[in-house]
Amino acid sequence: xxDFCPQTGKACGFASESNFNPDTGKKDETTEVFxxxxxxxxxxQKNLPRCWKDMSKPxxxxxxxxxxxxxxxxxxxxxx
Numbered sequence: 001x002x003d004f005c006p007q008t009g010k011a012c013g014f015a016s017e018s019n020f021n022p023d024t025g026k027k028d029e030t031t032e033v034f035x036x037x038x039x040x041x042x043x044x045q046k047n048l049p050r051c052w053k054d055m056s057k058p059x060x061x062x063x064x065x066x067x068x069x070x071x072x073x074x075x076x077x078x079x080x
Contacts (some may be wrong), residue, residue: 005035005045009025018034040063
C-alpha cells in the first residue's frame, strides 16, 4: 500500500506492487503495480486507461467487461 502509482504520478493508498501474473495465475520475476480499488479480473495499473478514481461509471463498466473477456479467452485457450 501507498506505493508509487505511475498513473497519477504520486503515492497512492490503493497502489501495491506484486509479482503475481493474473494471465498465468502464478508468480513471475517481474514486479508490477496493481490498483486495489479497481474491480475486475486484471487490476494491473498498466491496463487502466487512467486512474480508476477518475473514471466515469461507463468507463469502469467498459474496462471491467474488457478484462472479463480477456480472462474468458485465456481460459478457452488453456493459458489460465
